[in-house]
Amino acid sequence: MNKISWIAVLVALIIISLIFLKENKETTYRAPLKEQAVILAFGDSLTYGYGAPQELSYPSILEKKTGLHVINAGVNGEESSEGLRRLPTFLKQKPDLVILCHGGNDIIGKLSKEALKKNLLSMIQLIQESGAEVLLVGVPNFGMLGFQTDGIYYEIADETDVMFEDKVLSFVEQNNIYKSDYIHPNAKGYEMMADAFIDILQKNKIVP
Numbered sequence: 001m002n003k004i005s006w007i008a009v010l011v012a013l014i015i016i017s018l019i020f021l022k023e024n025k026e027t028t029y030r031a032p033l034k035e036q037a038v039i040l041a042f043g044d045s046l047t048y049g050y051g052a053p054q055e056l057s058y059p060s061i062l063e064k065k066t067g068l069h070v071i072n073a074g075v076n077g078e079e080s081s082e083g084l085r086r087l088p089t090f091l092k093q094k095p096d097l098v099i100l101c102h103g104g105n106d107i108i109g110k111l112s113k114e115a116l117k118k119n120l121l122s123m124i125q126l127i128q129e130s131g132a133e134v135l136l137v138g139v140p141n142f143g144m145l146g147f148q149t150d151g152i153y154y155e156i157a158d159e160t161d162v163m164f165e166d167k168v169l170s171f172v173e174q175n176n177i178y179k180s181d182y183i184h185p186n187a188k189g190y191e192m193m194a195d196a197f198i199d200i201l202q203k204n205k206i207v208p
Contacts, residue, residue, distance in 0.1 A: 047074025051180030138166035168196035
């Protein structure tokens with residue numbers, strides 16, 4: 001076998017290895033949620049449901065559609081540093097899954113991206129240490145054209161291997177028919193969020 005053939009074989013082996021690693025990461029086993037499972041929806045106004053009646057916030061819709069108990073732990077205007085301090089109190093309720101949608105106010109206020117990343121990583125660590133699964137929600141950079149998910153969330157998802165939803169908020173933010181104001185979803189927007197989270201949970205075989 002000549003030198004060129006050996007190089008071709010080596011490249012092929014590398015590609016196969018990368019594909020295997022990618023598939024193995026995507027099929028990480030996660031225990032299905034039981035009927036009595038508790039989901040903690042943790043975040044700021046996007047979790048609270050600002051811009052729609054409380055019964056039409058995404059946590060309320062998620063609870064109706066899954067039949068699981070969902071705690072709405074959203075606080076309007078909260079920054080990630082405040083969320084990090086508040087999180088341990090809710091983890092005492094022993095949730096089985098935490099949907100973490102935080103950082104929007106840091107981005108809007110142009111606060112330190114390094115601090116935001118550190119705070120989100122600390123939140124994920126606390127959640128995992130409590131024994132709960134994490135679904136991280138990618139928040140758009142509201143200062144960018146097109147409301148694309150901020151790159152920090154992709155970095156965090158890669159570093160932690162948590163479940164990650166990176167499309168729904170960007171889509172909602174780009175379409176005014178799903179918003180109650182410049183930033184916040186309306187009832188239809190919050191339902192889209194709930195449906196997107198259910199889709200991720202189903203793909204990971206956590207809910208049927």
